[in-house]
Amino acid sequence: MVLITLVSSDEQNFPVERELLKQSGTIETLIVNMNLDDEDTDAAAMPIPLPNVKGDVLEKVIQWMEHHKGDPVKEGDNEDNNAEIVVPQWDDDFFKPAMYGSKHLELTVAASYLDIKNLLTLSCKAISNTFKGKTGPQIREEWGVPNEFTPEEEEAIRKENEWSE
Amino acid sequence: MVADDSDYSDNEIYDEVWPEDYFASDVEDCSLEALDLNDPSPAELVPIEILRKIVEPLGLRDRCSLSLVNRAFRKAVQASTWHVHRLAITSNEEDVPRNRSVMELSSRGIVLPPFSLQRRNAAHKWSVRDSGIEFLLGHLVNFLLGP
Secondary structure (H helix, E strand, O other), rough: OOOOEOOOOOOEEEEHHHHHHOOOOHHHHEEEEEEEEOOOOOOHHOOEOOOOOHHHHHHHHHHHHHHOOOOOOOOOOOOOOOHHOOOHHHHHHHHHHHHHHHHHHHHHHHHHHHHHHHHHHHHHHHHHHHHHHHHHHHHHHHHHOOOOOOOOOOOOOHHHHHHHH | OOOOOOOOOHHHHHHHOOOOOOOOOOOHEEEOOOOOOOOOOOOOOOEEEHHHHOOOOHHHHHHHHOOOOHHHHHHHHOOOOOEOOOOEOOOOHHHHHHHHHHHHHHHHHHEOOOOOOOOOOHHHHOOOOOOOOOHHHHHHHHHOOOO
């Protein structure tokens, strides 16, 4: 079994089964282009630095890829109608501890950076689900988002939206 | 198998130093100041594509609520696309060629000019519900009839 070492931004090493990394478009392209999975070359021992992904986030990404090992990998732009996507129970439970926290957003950004389409889609959908039926102030409170708007701006936006009620 | 490295020097391949910009994210061109969430540190940059993916499964009322959260989400809502079955309806012209459905059914791709949510008139009042399609029909009527 070929292991490839990923190095997070905080310099933690994660040896990962090569097969799992096929889910990441970014890493897969790198491995193929650089022959990193060719055990006959010195390049195989070369770790892959991921300076945009922290260790704790990378650990979650790897955990997700392990569970989804063997799943079909989407190709091309992911332009599915996200409204129709259902987050499977395992993934819902996986995202839950991170709900209402920056970790969930970091995981989503990492999925985008690493080009793991299925993780990105499910993670975004899980975040969307937490917003359903909530008001703007409720979402701000739950997610700890500071209010950037002045009272005048907020009132103006409310007026823009009031015809939808 | 031996790699064909005839075009490269040993240093380029084996010095274990990656080019500085190899892993650089290219989000600058399409990024917005993102949710600060629970992190008191300076706001991270989140690509607008991610915010739009979060926005687009939602219906009209939820999108309106999100536009009140912060400026990043407000911009993402304004730039978001509506998917109605195989139709993609968007104010972002760039979205249309990238959309698989529209590419397959090019005659069904509709591009709306940028619009804002405040254009209230009689056409909207009867048409808006939280399903999305009525909202879009309202804007289409507006677009066709003018402001």
